[in-house]
Amino acid sequence: MSYAHHQVASEFEDLLSRASAGQPLSREDGYRLIQARASELSALMMAASLVRDQGRDRTVTYSRKVFIPLTNLCRQKCGYCTFSRRPEDPLAHTMTPDEVLALAEAGAQAGCKEALFSLGEKPEEIYESVREDLARFGHDSTISYLREMCERVLFETGLLPHANPGIMSRAELASLRGVTVSMGLMLETVSERLTEPGMVHHGCPGKHPQARIETIRSAGELDVPFTSGILVGIGETREERVDSLLAILELHKEYGHIQEVIIQNFRVKEDTPMRHADEPSVLEMLRTIATARLILGPAMNIQAPPNLTPDAYGLYLLAGINDWGGVSPLTRDFINPEAPWPKILELRKVTEDAGFQLRERLALYPEFATCDRFLRESCRDRIQVWTDESGLVRWEAQQW
DSSP states (O other): OOHHHHHHHHHHHHHHHHHHTTOOOOHHHHHHHHTOOGGGHHHHHHHHHHHHHHHHTTEEEEEEEEEEEOBOBOSOOOTTOSSOBOTTSTTOOBOOHHHHHHHHHHHHHTTOOEEEEEOOSOGGGTOHHHHHHHHHTTOSSHHHHHHHHHHHHHHHHOOEEEEEOSSOOHHHHHHHHTTOSEEEOOOBOOOGGGGSTTSTTTTOGGGOHHHHHHHHHHHHHTTOOEEEEEEESSSOOHHHHHHHHHHHHHHHHHHOOEEEEEEEEOOOOTTSTTTTSOOOOHHHHHHHHHHHHHHHOTTSOEEOOGGGSTTTGGGGGGGTOOEEEEEOSSSOOSSSTTSOOOOHHHHHHHHHHTTOEEEEEOSSOHHHHTOGGGOOHHHHHHHHHHBOTTSSBOGGGOOO
């Protein structure tokens, strides 16, 4: 080994030691971590696992959910999205109240505890047909309709709503706050470059990084337990991933409301402009997850969706995740319809084979479920029925 190579290796080891000891990392530190050489990747993952164990021990969680796609019409035109439809598309659909409640009730019967509302962003701004549907349901905006459906699902089925409606104003967040247990918005990336012509977020007003950051900030000001994360493989650089993780961390430091960070890999969809793009490799995901853990620290919940890497998701446990996200025994992943959820028994086996214990959580993470600041009175009774003193779902309330 040359002197120069040994010196670089020693510098990387020193960086991992500082990260493992909980010392704050600079932006340049993050850049160095995510650029780890192949020979350094195992050490990077080991350090990330150590940091995860400091905060989460050997417990890995998931949420048993029903996926409610309230509307798949959207004002955005993202280059990788197969969920969004135009009104003339025969697959375009806005669910009626009866459809929403029937699906939620089926979820409750299947042992789900979370009702995940995912929907297109503000489609009424560009589609007359959506405005007509909303008027038929007694509303003038998708957010207003979403609020009613969250309220009815909460009180008529007992499921705890989690809402992902895109960017929201402070007033819109406040309107949903009392009828949801948590909300979310993927930051995806802070790269303004990806909004330029020819890039994946061009023509997508809701994908401008500052607009998404402002929504996350407003959620913090309102004490909304919030999910965010980054999307890997949509044209961003590794350094831009680090910049995005640091932006999430800064918001969390200010408000303490980020309950989980998702590291999600782009998947090719044949009916999108990115159908010829390369998907990120498992190794690329491992380096990004491990870097995220070292940047975000031991206390953050970090998840990677298991259905998006069906043959290798167990490896993510070795890179520092502590959560699998929402998994449904009933509904498919409407955002990634080509990627079925793993069976929960399979998820349990993969988790236990890696030396961890799988536990069910609610859409509200345990440390938030036991904190009055983040509890909504409308949800408190259901949370107490389902959880033990740790804030996790009681053993006898879990279904495998």
